[in-house]
Amino acid sequence: MADRRMNADIERALVALGASLEYPPTPSIAPAVVASLTTELRLRPGPPFPGLALWPRRRVLLLAAALVLLLAGTALAARLVIGAVEIRVVLTPATPRPTDVATGPALGDRVTLAEAERAVSFPVRLPPGLGPPTEVHLAEVPFGAPVVVLTWEPDPAHPRIEGIPWGTMLMELPAEEEPVAFKELLGSTLFRTVRVSGNDGFWISGPHDLVLRTSEGERRFLVQGNVLLWEEGDTTFRLETALAEADAIALAETVR
Amino acid sequence: MTDRVEDRPLEEAELIELAKEGDVRAYGELVERYRDVAFRTAYLITRSAADAEDAAQDAFVKAYYAIDRFRARESFRPWILRIVSNEARNRLRSARRREGVALRVAEHHGREDAGQSPEAAALDTETKEALLSAVESLREGDRAIIAYRYFLELSEAETAEALGIRPGTVKSRLSRALDRLRERFPADLSPREPMEAADG
Numbered sequence: 134m135a136d137r138r139m140n141a142d143i144e145r146a147l148v149a150l151g152a153s154l155e156y157p158p159t160p161s162i163a164p165a166v167v168a169s170l171t172t173e174l175r176l177r178p179g180p181p182f183p184g185l186a187l188w189p190r191r192r193v194l195l196l197a198a199a200l201v202l203l204l205a206g207t208a209l210a211a212r213l214v215i216g217a218v219e220i221r222v223v224l225t226p227a228t229p230r231p232t233d234v235a236t237g238p239a240l241g242d243r244v245t246l247a248e249a250e251r252a253v254s255f256p257v258r259l260p261p262g263l264g265p266p267t268e269v270h271l272a273e274v275p276f277g278a279p280v281v282v283l284t285w286e287p288d289p290a291h292p293r294i295e296g297i298p299w300g301t302m303l304m305e306l307p308a309e310e311e312p313v314a315f316k317e318l319l320g321s322t323l324f325r326t327v328r329v330s331g332n333d334g335f336w337i338s339g340p341h342d343l344v345l346r347t348s349e350g351e352r353r354f355l356v357q358g359n360v361l362l363w364e365e366g367d368t369t370f371r372l373e374t375a376l377a378e379a380d381a382i383a384l385a386e387t388v389r
Numbered sequence: 390m391t392d393r394v395e396d397r398p399l400e401e402a403e404l405i406e407l408a409k410e411g412d413v414r415a416y417g418e419l420v421e422r423y424r425d426v427a428f429r430t431a432y433l434i435t436r437s438a439a440d441a442e443d444a445a446q447d448a449f450v451k452a453y454y455a456i457d458r459f460r461a462r463e464s465f466r467p468w469i470l471r472i473v474s475n476e477a478r479n480r481l482r483s484a485r486r487r488e489g490v491a492l493r494v495a496e497h498h499g500r501e502d503a504g505q506s507p508e509a510a511a512l513d514t515e516t517k518e519a520l521l522s523a524v525e526s527l528r529e530g531d532r533a534i535i536a537y538r539y540f541l542e543l544s545e546a547e548t549a550e551a552l553g554i555r556p557g558t559v560k561s562r563l564s565r566a567l568d569r570l571r572e573r574f575p576a577d578l579s580p581r582e583p584m585e586a587a588d589g
Contacts, residue, residue, distance in 0.1 A: 140567055142578035144539065149512040150520050151540030155495035157438035162424040166449045167417040173450075174413070255479065367479050 240282045241272030249281050255307050255368045257281055260387045263291070263301060281305040292375045294358035302358075303388070304371040327361070327378070329370075329385045334363030336378050361385050401465055408456050416456075420449045423466060426541060427473045430551075433536045434477035436490045444476040451476070467543065467550035474551060492525065494518050516576070523574035531566035538563060 249269050250257050259266070266283040287293035287300030294300065323338040336359070343354040361372040361381045370388065374381050399407070399418065407415035427448065431441035452459075452472050459468055494517045512520075524535055537548045538559070545563075549556040 139571060139578075140564075143567055143571060143574070146512055146516070146520055146578045147524075147535060147539035148542065150494070150517045150524070151536075151542065153494050153512075153514075153517050154521075154540060155493045156429050156432055157441075159425045159428040160438075160442045162428065162442065162446050162449065163417045163420040165446050166420050166453075167413055169446070169450055170413045170416070170453055174411075366475065 240268075240270035240284075241279070242270060244269050244271050252279055253281055253305075253307060255305070255366075257283075257305060258368070258370075258388045259283065260301075260303070260384055261389070262384070262387055266303075267299075280307070294373055294375045296355065296357040297373075299373075300375070301384075302373040304373075306369040306371065307367065327363075327382060329361065329363035329382055330365065332363050332365050334361060334382075334385075336361055336381070338378070402461060405456065405459060405461070405465060408453065409459075413453075416453055419465070423469055424449075426466065427469060430470050430473050430537075430541060431477040433492075433540065434474060434533075435481050436492070437480075438490075440480045441477065444480050445473055448473040448476040464547065464550075467547040470537075470541075470543070470547075470551040492521060494521060512578075516578075519576065520574055523570055526573055527566065527569055530562070531569055534559065534562050534566050535570070 244252070246257065246266065246269050249271055252271055263285045267286045268282075268284045270282040270284075272280040272282060281304070283303045283305070284299040285291065285301040287298075291300035294302065323336075325336050327334045327336045338359045340355065340357050341360075343356045356373065358373045358375055359378070359381060361370075361374070361378075363370050363385060370385065372381060372385050372388075374384065376384065399415070401419070401422070404415045404419045408419060424445065427445040428441055431444040431448075432438065435441050435444060448469065452469055455472070459465065494514060524532060527535070533552065534548065537543050537551055538545070543551060545556055545559045548563075549559045552559070
């Protein structure tokens with residue numbers, strides 16, 4: 134068959150081309166890797182702090198801790214980490230109560246989407262079905278790339294989130310060695326582990342505090358919407374919405 | 390501590406087991422074995438020697454911490470290449486405003502490894518350059534699957550593992566990519582008659 138023969142010819146030609154490509158000399162990588170690991174392991178006698186490289190261990194921690202919490206009910210303080218977000222279950226709410234609402238300047242500098250993409254070290258992803266975001270903000274963190282905050286106006290399919298003027302808010306956080314955002318949940322707040330496009334995530338439903346560690350100190354927000362947290366690649370996503378869990382996960386799975 | 394009998398080189402599986410037990414030096418040997426293909430994979434994605442080096446290095450560090458997840462019956466090469474590819478793509482995204490270096494066909498007489506491989510010699514330089522230009526004009530997904538399958542010479546199964554897709558998907562994507570390549574490069578690539586060889 135002519136097609137098969139032409140494919141065989143082009144495959145042979147591609148192998149010939151591949152064997153002729155010019156690459157820069159391969160650097161000596163092994164000594165740097167060994168030195169890096171040796172130093173890191175020496176500095177951290179226990180399991181190293183869960184950077185992105187450690188996601189399997191973090192996943193174990195996350196699932197195990199979630200199970201303990203589910204079994205133990207509400208009277209338990211705990212600490213869970215997913216990507217750049219740490220979740221703390223607290224027995225009593227922080228005082229004074231937060232006054233910041235997630236809108237306007239409290240979200241960071243308002244920028245264009247193109248400016249945000251230039252400023253961060255990870256690809257800014259969007260749910261295509263929502264169209265362009267109404268506002269884009271950059272919240273500077275003490276170290277590393279800033280956090281991107283995207284907001285969309287409410288529409289019939291995405292009702293307004295209680296307490297803020299938005300129908301959808303998507304926060305994208307870079308991978309960092311230490312969490313840059315904290316969620317403080319009361320024991321009575323509903324949360325559970327979920328899967329988003331095959332990745333671990335958390336569904337949080339009920340009022341809770343969001344603490345964002347910015348370069349100007351910690352900002353505390355009262356969150357009244359439902360929140361879906363998940364991690365994909367080097368980015369942690371936080372979707373705030375009035376949608377129910379299944380619809381929120383469906384929306385999250387369109388983010389690309 | 391594992392004895393190395395008669396200083397024989399350790400098998401890949403032995404190095405992996407030692408690495409799982411925390412032997413960083415054994416892991417270093419594994420890195421040494423795969424650094425070349427890892428660097429080239431990263432370079433094909435980033436088109437920057439510095440980014441490729443960083444991506445490969447970071448990938449090996451991350452792979453060390455994830456090595457407990459590596460299953461002994463699988464091949465290490467596609468597993469590490471997948472991690473390298475992810476690292477390289479992340480770097481590419483963060484540096485997307487920067488132009489990468491175009492791939493080039495090596496000058497035959499200028500290569501350090503002295504001389505072309507038989508595979509490379511199967512095509513003249515002009516045709517290679519035209520074919521490379523056609524490959525470069527394809528969209529990213531097509532370029533990637535062609536690069537993994539033919540430039541890095543991964544098997545279909547390895548390509549699937551490295552790209553994180555099913556082997557059947559590799560077959561269909563590759564077929565479509567080759568169709569599109571043939572549209573851009575309609576030249577006849579059938580092997581030449583062995584006249585020149587007869588002369589020699």
